[in-house]
Amino acid sequence: MSTTANNTGNENAMATATEKLGTYLEAYGELIAERQERDPVWLRQLREDAWQRFHAKGFPTTHDEDWRFTNLAALAKTSFQRAVEGSVTVSAGQIEKFRVPGAGCRLVFVNGHFAPELTEIGDLPDTLEICSLERAIAKTMEGSEPNGSGSVGCAPEGIEQHLGRYADVRRDVFAALNTALWEDGAYLRIHRGAVIEQPIHLLYVSAGAGAAIMTHPRTLIVAEPTSHAAVIEDYVSIGEETAFSNAVTELVAGQDAVVSHFLVERENLAAFNVSTLRLELARGTNVSSHSILLGGGLVRNNVHPVLAGEGAECLINGLFVGAGRQHLDNYMLVEHAQPQCSSRQFYNGILDDHARGVFHGRIVVHKDAQKTDAKQTNRNLLLSDDARIDTKPQLEIYADDVKCTHGATIGQIEEEQLFYLRSRGIEETSARNLLLYAFAAECLDRMNDSPAREFVASLIGERLTDLAKNHQPAAPVAQVESAPVKEETQSWEEVG
């Protein structure tokens, strides 16, 4: 160990973070060789550029402002392997418990590869195209139906136009890594004016393969003008092995489209999960992103909407619940590029034990985005003295007629409320659970009534019941002398 670590800390940290890139280089080499024939030229170019970007930058360190609160050393140190297609078999029975009641269809991916035998397409209207992205691209190459996916309706047009055009590989190395290494994911196209009532379930399963595996799921959702749809992107594990999911989703909403996107992270506690949702909002669109982080060991959820058409509205809603040593990092970059748009960010966090949460909400209002109305709220409950939240608003405003507000609170379960419930006969664990649920329900209240909402509500309920059950009740005496409530509120309003 160098005694001059403090002076050269920056370089050392960089070296540690990049030295394990070999495993990714190897994966990239293999993948390019395998896909020589399969990938169209534009896609090869996309991968190549993204790879160069990733290779040049390597994993970020905590010196990077966007990663200040999240240390990636454990991720960078692990030699993740590509998952070999079909090396692990998952049965329908094993994933039954992940079913979303009321979903119209379910696309399943196991370790990043499409699993047609687990996929349920059901009775889809022909105004919805849904299939594996890999197969849709294969179709553009062959001009024919690839290996028996006949039941899955999919016209591949529009993929080249959209894929990789939104995700920011220059700024975000994880998006770059995904773009270079993705093998499959979902492709959805909702036709102009189509109203798809039932939510679409995209299930990404990590299943132990005897080695630490990595997957880079890639999803493209094209919602044509005036269409309506809800999509649930759901990350789960089978078994307790570690895995690294690095997902990127590009969701393009055409004029006046109404789209809800749900991200559900419920992997095991050994999982690394980085997900990036890039939303492109045309004029008059109404897009909601709901991020529900319940599982995973180290989780980073990036949500990056660009309000690129006048009058677009975006809701960025989230709940993160962590215990043990979970680390849940929520990073938002909300870009207002056109006038008269509104964005609402609401994130609630519940952290117990040694769990750590991050809320980093960056709002950029570009020069032309007059009459922007942007609001950001982050509320947190810390259930233990060792839990920690870092909350950081960041506003960059280049227009002069805008309204931006932000506020953050950090608190604990209120003893008075807990006592009130208990004094009516409700036992402590249930009372605690009720209060946690009430806090979490703020996030549910911002969702429309739908099977998707019912589904996340029940997941949240289960998670909180576990949390309340496992909570160590403080000794009565200790409670009297408990630390003062950490309460911090700040709020300001800028009206140009």
Add this chain to the structure above:
Amino acid sequence: MALLEIQDLHASVEGHEILKGLNLTLNAGEVHSIMGPNGSGKSTLAAVLARRETYEVTRGRVLFNGKDLLEMKPEDAACEGVFLAFQYPVEIPGIGNAYFVRSAMNAIRKFHGQDELDAMDFLPLYKERMKILEMDDKLVNRSVNEGFSGGEKKRNEILQMAMLEPKLAILDETDSGLDIDALRIVAKGVNAMRGPDRAFLVITHYQRLLDYITPDFVHVLVDGKIVRSGGPELALELEDTGYGPSEADVPQALPA
């Protein structure tokens, strides 16, 4: 056997002794009123009986129905039949009023080995009791006490009492903040529940409430002790003379 028997109760908060040797006995069927100056320990007594953990009992004994109340957690005391109508009911955003009361009822029913009530059985009963207390139907689905007026909060306490049907109801200044009509309504709710199996401990500063709810006994609590006890006429006397000791002072007197 008395319903509630408090002997030499000492209790403190954050190291300050508030109750300093309090004795009191209540029998089922009786209504007792406790009066006393601000800060004398009335709410502290109520909190200790409801088993609030931030109040530490340093000495004494409390038997409820023959069981050691001081051994009980708040939820156990509630299930055994202790109910506290709070002086300052707390707001709980995100938990529906009716849902909360049904959860409480079911917790108590479960404790006694009874079946749970579903929403279909519960709601008509709840709405009927709401009507008696002249409460707006809209409050059914509002969050517990959230945005309720002072008077609505107090009525909501009485509504909960009416639903949970406790053996001992402690009303901590339920009258304060009520206008005269609301006071009459609340008193009506309380009187409807008077009966041979139930006792009330009514904490108040005003005779006004006792005009409607006639107590069997009145006690004066000063500086953590009961300094006088008497019949309903004692409350009237206090209206004139205040809480200071009088010639008729009988410290630590127990009702006959």
